[in-house]
Amino acid sequence: MSEERRLIGEILEEIVAAGGGPAPVRLGLMAYGSELGQEELITGARLALKERGDLSVVLIGPRHEAEEGMEWIETPPCESDVVAAMESALQEGRIDGAVALHYPFPLGVATVGRVVAPGTGRELLIATSTGTTATERVEAMVKNALIGRAVARALGKKDPTLAVLNVEGAQAALRILRHLAADGYPLCFGSSGRSDGGALLRGNDLLSGAVDICLCDTLTGNVLVKLFSAFTTGGSRESLGWGYGPSAGEGWSSVVSIISRASGAPVVAGALAYTARVVRGRLPRLVEEEFALARKAGLEKKLERTVPVLDEAVTVPPSEPTDDEIHGIDVLSMEEAVRRLWKEGIFAESAMGCTGPVVKIASSRRAQAEACLREEGLID
Numbered sequence: 001m002s003e004e005r006r007l008i009g010e011i012l013e014e015i016v017a018a019g020g021g022p023a024p025v026r027l028g029l030m031a032y033g034s035e036l037g038q039e040e041l042i043t044g045a046r047l048a049l050k051e052r053g054d055l056s057v058v059l060i061g062p063r064h065e066a067e068e069g070m071e072w073i074e075t076p077p078c079e080s081d082v083v084a085a086m087e088s089a090l091q092e093g094r095i096d097g098a099v100a101l102h103y104p105f106p107l108g109v110a111t112v113g114r115v116v117a118p119g120t121g122r123e124l125l126i127a128t129s130t131g132t133t134a135t136e137r138v139e140a141m142v143k144n145a146l147i148g149r150a151v152a153r154a155l156g157k158k159d160p161t162l163a164v165l166n167v168e169g170a171q172a173a174l175r176i177l178r179h180l181a182a183d184g185y186p187l188c189f190g191s192s193g194r195s196d197g198g199a200l201l202r203g204n205d206l207l208s209g210a211v212d213i214c215l216c217d218t219l220t221g222n223v224l225v226k227l228f229s230a231f232t233t234g235g236s237r238e239s240l241g242w243g244y245g246p247s248a249g250e251g252w253s254s255v256v257s258i259i260s261r262a263s264g265a266p267v268v269a270g271a272l273a274y275t276a277r278v279v280r281g282r283l284p285r286l287v288e289e290e291f292a293l294a295r296k297a298g299l300e301k302k303l304e305r306t307v308p309v310l311d312e313a314v315t316v317p318p319s320e321p322t323d324d325e326i327h328g329i330d331v332l333s334m335e336e337a338v339r340r341l342w343k344e345g346i347f348a349e350s351a352m353g354c355t356g357p358v359v360k361i362a363s364s365r366r367a368q369a370e371a372c373l374r375e376e377g378l379i380d
Contacts, residue, residue: 024056025276028073028089028098029268032061032082035261036237044268045070048276051269055276058095060086090254097246097255097279099271101263105131109249110144110218111258112151114242114274115228117209124206125152125160125213129221129244130258138330139303141173141217142180146290147248148213149187154281160212161190163199167220171330171357174199175380176302185297226260229267237264243271246278250291253284314339317347322360325351326369328379329359337378344372 031041042064045057059070062077073089075081083103089095105111110131117124127148134140145162152160164170164177181187189199190211201214206224216224222244229238244258257275259268291299329337334350334357341348341361346369349360361369373379 022054022280024054025097025279026056026058026095027272027275027279028058028060028086028095029272030061030082030086030098030100031059031064031072032075032077033079033101033261034263036264038062038064040263040265041268042070044263044265045272047265047269048272052273052276054280055272057272058089060089060098086256090256097257097275099243099257099259099268099275101259101261103247103256103258105247105249105256106252107132107135108143109133109247109252110140110147111247112148112245113221113225114245114270115225116241117207118228118231119208122209124209124211126221126224126245127151127162127213127215128218129225130218131247131249132218133249137169137217138172138176141169141215142176142299142303143250144218145173145177145187145213145215146294147287148215150248150283150286150290151246151278152212153286154278154283156277156281157212159186159188161188162213162215163190163192163201163205163211165206165214165216165220166200166202167216169217169330170200171328172333173215173330175330175377178380179302180294180297180299183297185294230262233264237262238267239264241267241270242274243267246275246283248283248287250287252287255279255283314342316342317345320347320362322347322349322362324363324366325358325360326366326373326379327358329357329373333378334359336376337373340372340376340378341369344368346372 029045031038034041048055049057058073060073061075061082063072063074073085075085086098110128110133113126113129115124125148127144133143149160164174177187191197192201192205193208193210194202225244229241233239238260243263246255246257255275255278257271259271337359338348338350346365351358351360
């Protein structure tokens with residue numbers, strides 16, 4: 001959508017609001033391709049309309065022969081034609097956002113899922129669940145945090161809490177985010193509910209909804225949304241939650257949310273309501289704000305070390321008993337950490353502890369080893 005069209009839309013919304021209420025959010029719904037049948041998608045649209053008076057749904061696809069009373073953009077029974085019609089409607093401003101069964105997002109754009117934590121009934125955002133914000137894993141996770149915050153803010157959460165799921169890249173991403181926060185990026189860390197606390201989440205924390213935003217890589221997030229959405233049905237369909245969430249990324253102005261081919265009517269309705277809320281909350285604008293704040297706090301410089309550079313050859317020092325452990329090193333940086341210590345003449349070994357990867361060293365070398373790893377940015 002052009003800047004002029006966006007401004008006109010905002011002015012019209014303000015005029016309508018001054019006259020007694022906000023203009024309805026017009027959302028397109030891809031009404032073709034569900035494994036559960038077209039009727040399931042239409043039922044989901046009707047549920048959303050019943051629940052939200054400020055929502056208008058435009059069905060996009062081949063018109064259902066028994067369906068009357070709803071607005072359609074008719075297409076042939078071909079998924080590429082449905083996607084093309086949806087994109088045209090977005091570009092022309094006929095719809096404010098869309099819910100799709102699939103969409104080829106460009107690099108830099110991903111979606112933020114939303115699930116129900118079964119232990120408490122709390123909402124939990126999964127950042128992210130489809131798409132890719134960067135090709136390098138740690139950089140992608142850091143950027144996932146930015147768009148996760150933007151989505152939470154679009155939902156009305158002023159200071160959303162965030163913590164990182166304990167997956168590959170978690171320690172490195174958390175370290176960068178802590179440095180960003182120390183340099184002015186307004187990030188509020190949450191804490192695990194386990195006895196040792198901290199901003200690394202375990203599976204228990206997902207079940208309890210310990211924080212507002214669970215930060216992870218996209219493939220893990222995709223699996224999490226599927227599990228939380230379909231566990232009550234044995235996997236035959238997704239019956240709970242809001243789907244895989246709205247798209248967000250720097251320079252990306254569209255709001256396209258994703259559901260799956262196995263999403264049932266309640267999830268379709270939830271996805272439409274979720275999308276309407278973030279459209280109303282001006283998600284693209286908030287994404288730009290988050291990236292601007294992060295860049296002001298030195299985002300690019302802090303991301304420079306996300307790809308380790310290893311020496312070509314390092315001599316292993318003489319072996320000695322390793323009776324101490326250094327924690328807080330990401331699994332993706334373990335080889336680099338061990339080799340850095342070898343280079344300093346400190347014998348070290350990598351290992352996997354009960355809470356994640358560790359570097360084993362002699363207790364007499366701990367202070368020297370920590371200083372070396374801290375200088376290299378591998379621990380805080």
